[in-house]
Amino acid sequence: MRSTIAVDGFRKLTAMSRATVSQFAGVRDLVKYVPRRALLYIPGSNQKMLDKVPNIKADCVVLELEDGVAMTSKHLARQQVVKSVDRLMTNRHDLKCFELGIRVNSVSSGLIEEDVTELSKAEHLPNAFMVPKVDSSEELAAVFDVFRRHYGAKRVMDTNTRLVIWIESARGMLDMPRILASALNLHKNSGFFKLDAVVFGSDDYCADIGAQRSADGNELVWARQRFVACCKAFQLQAIDAVFIDLKDMGGLKKYSEEGHRWGFTGKQVIHPSQVEIVQNAFMPTAEKVEWATELVHAFSQHESQGKGAFQFRGQMIDRPLLLQALNIVQMVERVGQQS
Ligand SMILES: CC(=O)SCCNC(=O)CCNC(=O)[C@H](O)C(C)(C)COP(=O)(O)OP(=O)(O)OC[C@H]1O[C@@H](n2cnc3c(N)ncnc32)[C@H](O)[C@@H]1OP(=O)(O)O
Ligand SMILES: O=CC(=O)O
Numbered sequence: 001m002r003s004t005i006a007v008d009g010f011r012k013l014t015a016m017s018r019a020t021v022s023q024f025a026g027v028r029d030l031v032k033y034v035p036r037r038a039l040l041y042i043p044g045s046n047q048k049m050l051d052k053v054p055n056i057k058a059d060c061v062v063l064e065l066e067d068g069v070a071m072t073s074k075h076l077a078r079q080q081v082v083k084s085v086d087r088l089m090t091n092r093h094d095l096k097c098f099e100l101g102i103r104v105n106s107v108s109s110g111l112i113e114e115d116v117t118e119l120s121k122a123e124h125l126p127n128a129f130m131v132p133k134v135d136s137s138e139e140l141a142a143v144f145d146v147f148r149r150h151y152g153a154k155r156v157m158d159t160n161t162r163l164v165i166w167i168e169s170a171r172g173m174l175d176m177p178r179i180l181a182s183a184l185n186l187h188k189n190s191g192f193f194k195l196d197a198v199v200f201g202s203d204d205y206c207a208d209i210g211a212q213r214s215a216d217g218n219e220l221v222w223a224r225q226r227f228v229a230c231c232k233a234f235q236l237q238a239i240d241a242v243f244i245d246l247k248d249m250g251g252l253k254k255y256s257e258e259g260h261r262w263g264f265t266g267k268q269v270i271h272p273s274q275v276e277i278v279q280n281a282f283m284p285t286a287e288k289v290e291w292a293t294e295l296v297h298a299f300s301q302h303e304s305q306g307k308g309a310f311q312f313r314g315q316m317i318d319r320p321l322l323l324q325a326l327n328i329v330q331m332v333e334r335v336g337q338q339s
């Protein structure tokens with residue numbers, strides 16, 4: 001299996017690299033790196049599915065209050081999610097995922113106020129709050145405001161709760177740089193909700209621009225590539241489109257591998273049967289892990305000699321390549337610890 005090879009490859013190299021990698025803690029926040037290869041939705045209205053969360057091995061589990069929940073079940077879903085988050089976070093060390101998040105309804109839906117009112121009654125917070133359909137920086141300001149009013153800034157700050165947002169419209173896509181910059185600024189000014197990842201809401205995006213989903217996915221090429229570039233410009237994780245054809249495992253693998261090649265860090269999944277295929281596709285190969293680990297080591301040695309650029313396996317290496325290598329090493333280190 002691809003992931004096992006990569007993790008084993010990493011383990012052989014890890015003793016050498018870990019001390020070296022830690023020297024670059026200022027370059028990337030190594031401690032808080034959260035792998036999000038597969039981000040699985042669990043509708044909050046479905047208690048049977050919620051009960052499965054402790055054993056789910058998706059990197060990121062999303063307790064869903066938005067489009068996976070019928071309008072008539074929003075109240076039930078909120079109540080079930082409040083109970084689940086308390087139960088799950090009380091025993092958080094037993095969870096198999098790296099991150100437990102809650103996706104609330106969007107600002108434009110008018111439902112977020114009720115969501116946050118109910119969620120703030122839980123004793124625990126999730127690892128991340130997740131906000132769909134962010135179309136403007138003004139909406140983001142409203143998101144910070146509603147959480148501050150119901151939880152109090154201190155409560156959100158003390159738990160170091162992260163923020164993940166969805167871009168799902170033409171307007172959001174065109175305004176992405178402004179939206180991402182203002183999310184990071186709002187965090188700087190308020191001290192809470194560090195934006196860590198951005199998700200491409202491809203189904204809503206298609207609806208918004210009037211595109212029809214096709215088997216070859218050409219209608220999304222421009223948007224997916226712009227999306228990755230915008231995320232990476234702000235050093236944020238980029239999570240790729242959902243693949244709704246539950247029986248087409250070959251197609252899922254193909255699109256997952258393509259997403260990985262294009263720079264995405266992970267993919268949304270809707271069914272447990274999709275998790276492993278997606279996780280394997282977003283795992284670096286053993287060769288890539290070896291390359292990254294040795295590069296980080298070589299960078300450290302050259303930097304101590306005052307050299308910023310140097311040759312490594314016939315390639316010119318400088319800081320951007322170091323960052324790419326650190327991404328790989330951090331991902332595999334976290335996954336290796338978990339497995
Ligand atoms: C575009 C977007 O916004 S995507 C986000 C919104 N959408 C969602 O949240 C949908 C999430 N997914 C689902 O709700 C479900 O997977 C569905 C409705 C699509 C299919 O569910 P089912 O018809 O039950 O699928 P299936 O019969 O294959 O399920 C097999 C088992 O997996 C479980 N399962 C299926 N999906 C999930 C899930 N997302 N999380 C946890 N368990 C699940 C089922 O409960 C069932 O368990 P069982 O064997 O103990 O009975
Ligand atoms: O929220 C996800 C989407 O594809 O829309």
Ligand SMILES: [Mg+2]
Pocket residue numbers: 067132168201202203204
């Ligand atoms: Mg959506």
